[in-house]
Amino acid sequence: MRHFLSGIALAAVMATGAIAPASAQNLFAPVVYVNDSAVTRYEVDQRVRFLQVIGAPDATPQAAEQALIDDRLRIQAAREIGVEVSPEQLQQGLEEFAGRAGLDAASFTAQLERAGIEPGVFRDFVEAGTAWRQVVRARLLPQIEISDAEVDQALQRAIETPVIDRVLLSELIIPAPPGQEGQALALAERIAASRPTEAQFAEAARQYSAVPSAEAGGRLEMLALDNLAPSLRPIVTALQPGQVTRPLPVEGAVVLFFLRDAQGTMRPGAQEQVLEYLTLPMASVTDAASLAARTRGCDDLYVQAGPEASARVQRQTVSQAQIPTLIATRLASLDAGEAGVVPTGAAAQLVVLCSRQPALAAQADVATTALPDDGVEAAVPQSEAPGIPTREAVRDQLFNTKINAAADGLLADLRADAVIRRP
Structure with a gap:
């Protein structure tokens, strides 16, 4: 259930009749067996229609057949461990999926029926997913662990990822006069589904686009992201260079955008670090070097130095700019848990690096912004660095990534172990 319902796709199916009905000949003949559970030609035809309606990127008979095979394996795996979907769970799943289109389950089912899709197709799809x-x-959750180090690395990547603020777009605007909206939408969907290269998109723009940019293959000059309509910004920023948007119906036209490039700037403070470290004044460089060689971390310094010296240990958490130059230089060469020596005339300072982290991640007074599905969040001042994930949201994203990969692996194992044959 990874695809969001697309009202655009639903309109296209209903308006253009893009999916032809299956031949009545051998309509219910099996096309494949999955551990002796038959998948019929009719089921494949119905799943193709359903995939079209929910806006799946691949709605071919081959994709529909594979999806049905996987659903059979999912249901069989559930039965093997005694999992049954209750009527209440099924209804909740139906409502949840339909809610993505702003509909309840009954209204969505009625829409499907008008598109020639039986209600059972929707129920079976949701039941398999549930x-x-x-x-x-039951099988994978206990195996998934996320370490603090993994969270630190992911948070660092998020903070150091530039904020996109400029884009290079190409546009293709297909006229949709009254009564021809379905044809325009169908054409736009065919272009988008072909995953065109920049050259192919430019050729389509020259052929079909109805605006002056068509002569240049739809190419636009660099645009500030803030200059785009608010509703368009998340659509554009969700693209990677070389990708095209889904068709966007507007009054009198259907629009496609192709992202040629995206540029951004670093968040304020992204390169600034906050260090936690210990210092201990020592009588000589020799004494400091000896203690440094025995120390295996910040907490261990108290043990190695002994009670009397431990009372002189200072522990600080400050930004790089606030650290004295000699100490900051020595800390720069240390990894977390390492100790070093800073000479101070005849005496010395023993320094131990406890941790270093981006300044943005160390802010205490923060606002957070959740990213749907991915779960990446960070604690940062909203006025300075919007969109940085919180540690908890980073952990959620990493968990989702791992559990999804494990689930894909489990499904692959089920396929490998299954007896899948054709009549």
Whole structure:
């Protein structure tokens, strides 16, 4: 259930009749067996229609057949461990999926029926997904662990990722006069589904676009992201260079955008670090070097130095700019837990690096912004660095990534172990 319902796709199916009905000949003949559970030609045809309606990127008969095979394996795996989807769980899943289109389950089912899709197709799709979540929870959840080090690395990557503020777009605007909206939408969907290269998109723009940029293959000059309509910004920033948007119906036209390039700037403070470290004044460089060689971390310094010296240890958490130059230079060469020596005339300072982290991640007074599905969040001042994930949201994202990969691996194992044959 990874695809969001697309009202655009639903309109296209209903308006253009893009999916032809299956031949009545051998309509219910099996096309493949999955551990002796038959998948019929009719089921494949119905799943193709359903995939079209929910806006799946691949709605071919081959994709529909594979999806049905996987659903059979999911249901069989659930039965093997005694998982059953209750009527209440099924209804909740139906409502949740339909809610993505702003509909309740009954209204969505009625829309499907008008597109020639039986209600059972929707129910079976949701039931397989609901059962599979329970299988994954039972078999894989205990195996997934996320370490603090993994969270630190992911948070660092998020903070150091530039904020996109400029984009290079190409546009393709297909006229949609009254009565021809369905044809325009169908054409736009065919272009988008072909995953065109920049050259192919430019050729399509020259052929079909109805605006002056068509002569230049739809190419636009560099645009500030803030200059785009607010509703368009998340659509554009969700693209990677070389990708095209889904068709965007507007009054009198259907629009496609192709992202040629995206540029950004570093968040304020992204390169600034906050260090936590210890210092201990020592009588000589020799004494400091000896203690440094025995020390295996910040907490260990108190043990190695002994009670009397421990009372002189200072522990600080400050930004790089606030650290004295000689100490900052020595800390720069240390990894977390390492100790070093800073000469101070005849005496010395023993320094131990406890941790270093981006200044943005160390801010205490923060606002957070959740990213849907991915779960990446960070604690940062909203006025200075919007969109940085919180540690908890980073952990959620890493967990989701791991659990999804494990679920894909489990499904692959089920395929490998299954007897899948054709009549």
